Amino acid sequence: MPHGDITHIDIPVTDMDRAKGFYSGLFGWEIAAPPGYEDYPMWRAPNQISGGGLAPRAEGFETPRSYVEVDSIDDAVAKAKDSGGTVVMEKSPISETSWYAVIADPDGNNIGLYEGVTEVSEQ
Secondary structure: OOEEEEEEEEEEEOOHHHHHHHHHHHHOOEEEOOOOOOOOOEEEOOOOOOEEEEEEOEOOEOOOEEEEEEOOHHHHHHHHHHOOOEEEEEEEEEEOOEEEEEEEOOOOOEEEEEEEOOOOOOO
16 A cells, blocks of 8 residues: 555635635645646645645535555555544545545544556556
């Protein structure tokens, strides 16, 4: 279950236009919705490495959530459960080659998990 890099941060917002103006003006973030995800604008920091999304605030999603990249969400969820964690959101697809899930640590902190295929083999 290597990786362990924080790959993405979702920020819950109540007013998408206000949030886009706030973060782009304050931090210089580029904010745009990728094709197919028009209701989920993504932000990228000036370093072109850091990034995440702006998502509607909802019950259970009131604070920013970091996503950690893992080789296998299934393995990470099993290990989290064995270590006293719980599953908040089951593994769900983002695309044909990427998935996410949300777990809670033993203190109740939500952590997102991300699994994605970065290379597509030619057949």
